[in-house]
Amino acid sequence: MKSGGAPRRLEGLAFVAPFLLLYGVVLIWPLLMGIGISFHRADLFGAREWIGLGNYATALADPVVHQAIGNTLLLALLIVPPLTALALLLALALNRATRGAAVFRGIFFSSSVLSVTIVTLIWRFILTPDAGLLAVAADALGREPLPFLSDQALVIPAIAITTIWWSLGFPIMLFLAGLQQVPADVYEAAALDRAGRWTTFRHITLPAIRRTLLLVVMLQTVGQLQLFGQAQLLTGGGPGGGSRTIVLAIFEVAFGRWELGYATALAEILFAMILVVTLLQYWLVTRREDAG
Amino acid sequence: MRWCGLLLLLLAGCAAPDQRPEIVVQRFFGECGVIHGGSTDVAAADTECGILTTLFNRFEAENPDIRLKVNVVAWPGYPQLAAQIAAGDPPDLVTMHQSVISDYQDRGLLEPMDGVLVEAGVDAATFTPAARAGVVKYGRVYAMPWDTIGRLFHINTRLMAQAGLMRDGKPVLPRSPDELLAQARQFKAATGKPYLVQAHVNAPDFHVALLYTYLLAQGDTIFPDARHVRLDTPAARQVVALFRQLHAEGLTTRNQDFPAATARFVQGGGGIFPVGTWMIGPYDAEAARPGSALYRSYAIAPFPRLWGQDAAFVDGHAWVMPRAARSRSERAAIARFLGFLARYNADWSRTGQLPAFQPVLETDSFRALPHRGDIVAIASTGTQLPEHVRRQSAIQGLIGEELEAAVTGIKPIDRALADAERRVNRLYAELP
Amino acid sequence: MSATSPRAGLSGPVLALLLVGAAVMLTPMVWTLLLSVKSNAALLGDSGAALSPPYTLDNYRAILADRLTSRWLLNSLIVSLGTTAGVLVLSSLAGFAFARLEFPFRRSLFLFVLLGLAIPEQAVILPRHQLFATLGLHNSYPGLILPGLTGSFGVFFMTQYFRAIPRDLDEAALLDGASRLRLFWSVLLPLTIPAQATLGVFTFLASWNDYWWPLISATTSDYYTLTVGLASAQMNYAQTSGLGFLMAQAVFASVPILIVYIVFQKQIVRAMAGTAVR
Known part of the structure; x- marks a missing residue:
């Protein structure tokens, strides 16, 4: 790969150019426009007044924003690790070419096809305390049903469970694709060594799918930090702002108050948060690779 | 294009x-x-x-x-x-x-x-x-x-009769906060069901309509100018305190969102549902359907006068x-x-x-x-928000969130009203 | 676990746990299906009515009879298939280059693309709306498809996958005098089918269920996608009536995704059974 003259070297650029062109025009350019807008007091219809870091200062002093950041981080923490672990276990169990496994794979994927509107509609029925499925169960056990959507301590876990149920399908697929890359002969060797399941998993499977694991964790973190529809539709961010996420706050500020400048500033703050968290994850996993 | x-x-x-x-x-x-x-x-x-x-x-x-x-x-x-x-x-x-x-x-x-x-x-x-x-x-x-959209009391007259709250075929409605509490307790004792059906989850407009109505009834100016709201007032505290009391005593449904409250009323799960004119049609259909809990037992009335004047907040x-x-x-x-x-x-x-x-x-x-x-008067007496009130739906969201917290007991009433006022005023300060 | 051969069946305890999990996944789905075949009036007061007959297909008939539904379905298919095809092509080309070729700024460009993973949609959606207004792209298929082609995930994913393919394959091909394009097209690309399938399902799904961009970009009903169209058809803002109809819409809108899943899943399984990357 080290050989090749100038044309050879430019050939690579030709392969990436189509994507980079679109990426630059349709994603990066609007991002830069947004960063520009965030330094203004701006509305949706073109009014602009330069206020420097004013929007950022307002955001940092806004208790509603603090609460939203806290809620968002907590949600990500309650969703990503269990979701990843569950998806990995299911992928390991279903990584086989039998018909039964295919049926199970389909079942665990099925919830992903629903749009967020329907997911929240269904989970409303499960969670709502006077007629929901969980209420019926609590009734049967002779207990007061828990008010999942109106108790500040319960609403975040309720949204987390809803989200895990909804999002399971795709990580399973990613893990399955990753497991395809683990050569079967390695397992055969391990089986000959009479290695236990845990040992095989710890020393063969896990290292082999480390990149997939990183990918799943990063994607889920990025996705869950942008959680929006579930909170908006199930609780509207309540009670008392107890489930307002950053994106819900951005939505309210942009479309409810028309404060485009403030909304974009909040979006840039979210961008920075996601960047820091994902870079941290990336660095934690890849530094060992580069060292070794 | x-x-x-x-x-x-x-x-x-x-x-x-x-x-x-x-x-x-x-x-x-x-x-x-x-x-x-x-x-x-x-x-x-x-x-x-x-x-x-x-x-x-x-x-x-x-x-x-x-x-x-x-x-x-x-x-x-x-x-x-x-x-x-x-x-x-x-x-x-x-x-x-x-x-x-x-x-x-x-x-x-x-x-x-x-x-x-x-x-x-x-x-x-x-x-x-x-x-x-x-x-x-x-x-x-x-x-x-x-059109004009108003908020009304939708009433289950069968349950009201069971509670002894019907006279001459008309529901007996309270004329003061104390009477409201008394009738609500009487209703609960007789039927075992909550007097009011209300939404406290994801329904900010519910409490805001009640608060606006009873502030208007007491002659309070809610929006003195284009940049301020006045909510931290004795009149507002009285109104919220009443609804908190109802909630605390279980005289209203709890933990419900709007669809749940709607269904609850249709099932005959409570006496009065204070919701908009838009539900008259569907509930009338229920009242005409044999077998429904509302069959021949549905009536409506404007919000009763609990303080000051008759008033209705409309859109x-x-x-x-x-x-x-x-x-x-x-x-x-x-x-x-x-x-x-x-x-x-x-x-x-x-x-x-x-x-x-x-x-x-x-x-x-x-x-x-x-x-x-029963409701035609609302078209003439109904009060709209003043012309200088902007971002009503965003403001309703903010106030409703604080009211929900106050009514359900998450926040003290004084603090919730002060927070609502502060948040709305800050929103107005940012407007051009 | 995976230490067993891929053809072996599931062991007892694992099977039991899977069955419990499947029940948790399926109960709400069955519930949705039952609600969708009930008349709306019967569900107004009590959604528990879904558990007993009479059942009816009226909700589905209502969806199919709407003159606009077929148009929205077509729009959604064009947009989602267009996006999926575009993402697969662009990501494969870029992923191959990032994994296999040497070119100026390769590493920095890759990091630049990775940056995209962290960009939340909210940071770009409104400025992009302005940009597309200037370019006259709203209410058009390109306007609906282009934003979906800029996701970094596909490039990142394909790069990872190409990297995992042993290098000796290309060395052999290049020694035979094959061009880079040939190496990409005939040697490596066939090996990435499981990855293509995964990426394809993911992209189609995301595109199919996307709501905010089509909502503000396709503002005339001729260009609505199915999600936006079905939302506009909702008569009642609080979903208090028409529950059965809503659920029928959900089932209806899910069918194309299920088909795509089944088709792509077959590719993954086929790869699993024989030609998996070694």
């Missing part, structure tokens, strides 16, 4: 251009072409969607010289409208809540409609007082009003015209469409909403509709 226009210019003659003026009408209320198809029989249609669909069909049939393009948007349609205006491509007529008009009017995004309404033969003097207050801003008419739907360059023939087409709609306002009032035109209100056929005699 622009590319397409350019292409058409270049390939002039590739398709015979339609010379008729086109008007784009954008509305919510859903899509029901399936049920009504091409029907033009307005009188036979019911539901908001059905009546509008047949009306539009009829207009097309009667006015073949105008091209009517109908755009149905998801409720409430404001993100789409904002996007269209920002992109410089707004529709010609749009459904808008009257409480939202100030936002767009203040930003110069709406055409004053005095002229087009005159051309349409619609006399603004015939608007009901509540409707006029909803569409006239700073002396100019910014919309053609379509309404209206047709606005976003600002855009339009030809003379397009304006004429819009005028004709508005005039046509106005003639059918009586049909719209079959949905449960109050008509926007005084003459309709006075017809026998309107008075003959079920329950309407």
Whole structure:
């Protein structure tokens, strides 16, 4: 790969150019426009007044924003690790070419096809305390049903469970694709060594799918930090702002108050948060690779 | 679309251009072409969607010289409208809540409609007082009003009778906060069910409507000017304290969102549901259905006077015209469409909403509709928010969130009201 | 676990746990299906009515009879298939280059693309709306498809996958005098089918269920996608009536995704059974 003259070297650029062109025009350019807008007091219809870091200062002093950041981080923490672990276990169990496994794979994927509107509609029925499925169960056990959507301590876990149920399908697929890359002969060797399941998993499977694991964790973190529809539709961010996420706050500020400048500033703050968290994850996993 | 226009210019003659003026009408209320198809029989249609669909069909049939393009948007349609205006491509007529008009009017995004309404033969003097207050801003008419939406007590009379709260076939309603508590306790003791059915989850408008109504009743000025709200007042504390008391004693449903509360009332799970005029239609249908918990036991009444004067906080739907360059023939087409709609306002009032035109209100056929005699006063006494109130829906969200917290006991009342006031005032400070 | 051969069946305890999990996944789905075949009036007061007959297909009939539904379905298919095809092509080309070729700024460009993973949609959606207004792209298929082609995930994912393919394959091909394009097209691309399938399902799904961009970009009903169209058809803002109809819409809108899943899943399984990357 080290050989090749100038044309050879430019050939690579030709392969990436189509994507980079679109990426630059349709994603990066609007991002830069947004960063520009965030330094203004701006509305949706073109009014602009330069206020420097004013929007950022307002955001940092806004208790509603603090609460939203806290809620968002907590949600990500309650969703990503269990979701990843569950998806990995299911992928390991279903990584086989039998018909039964295919049926199970389909079942665990099925919830992903629903749009967020329907997911929240269904989970409303499960969670709502006077007629929901969980209420019926609590009734049967002779207990007061828990008010999942109106108790500040319960609403975040309720949204987390809803989200895990909804999002399971795709990580399973990613893990399955990753497991395809683990050569079967390695397992055969391990089986000959009479290695236990845990040992095989710890020393063969896990290292082999480390990149997939990183990918799943990063994607889920990025996705869950942008959680929006579930909170908006199930609780509207309540009670008392107890489930307002950053994106819900951005939505309210942009479309409810028309404060485009403030909304974009909040979006840039979210961008920075996601960047820091994902870079941290990336660095934690890849530094060992580069060292070794 | 622009590319397409350019292409058409270049390939002039590739398709015979339609010379008729086109008007784009954008509305919510859903899509029901399936049920009504091409029907033009307005009188036979019911539901908001059905009546509008047949009306539009009829207009097309009667006015073949105008091209009517109908755009149905998801409720409430404001993100789409904002996007269209920002992109410089707004529709010609749009459904808008009257409480939202100030936002767009203040930003110069709406055409004053005095002229087009005159051309349409619609006399603004015939608007009901509540409707006029909803569409006239700073002396100019910014919309053609379509109805008045009010909040009411929807009442299960069977349960009220069981609680001994019926006299001469009419529900007995409280005349003071103490009476309300007493009757609610009496109701709960007799029926084992909560007196009020309310939504406390994801339903900020619920408590805000109650608070506004009873502040208006006490003569409080809620919005003294365009930059302030006044909520941290003795009057407000009294109102919230009453509803907190009801909640604390279990005299109202708890932990429900709006759909749950709606279903609860239909199942006969509580006495009184303080929700909008828009539920009259569906509940009337239930009241006519044997086997329903509401069968022959449904009544409505305005919010009772608990403090001060009779009062009702109202809103309404209206047709606005976003600002855009339009030809003379397009304006004429819009005028004709508005005039046509106005003639059918009586049909719209079959949905449960109050008509926007005084003459309709006075017809026998309107008075003959079920329950309407009980609420007709709202069209004249109903109070809209002052014309300078902007961002009503955002503000309602903020206040409602704090009220929910106060009523359910998450926050002390004083602090919730102070927080609501502070948050709204800060929002106003950021507005241009 | 995976130490067993891929053809072996599931062991007892694992099977039991899977069955419990499947029940948790399926109960709400069955519930949705039952609600969708009930009349709306019967569900107004009590959604528990879904558990007993009479059942009806009226809700589905209502969806199919709407003259606009087929148009929206077509729009959604065009947009989602267009986006999926575009993403697969662009990501494969870029992923191959990042994994296998040397070119100026390769590493920095890759990091630049990775940056995209962290960009939240909210940071770009409104400025992009302005940009597309200037370009006259709203209410058009390109306007709906282009934003979906800029996701970094596909490039990142394909790069990872190409990297995992042993290098000796290309060395052999290049020694045979094959061009880079040939190496990409005939040697490596066939090996990435499981990855293509995964990426394809993911992209189609995301595109199909996307709501905010089509909502503000496709503002005339001729260009609505199915999600936006079905939302506009809702008569009642609080979903208190028409529950059965709503659920029928959900089932209806899910069918194309299920078909795509089944088709792509077959590719993954086929790869699993034989030609998996070694």
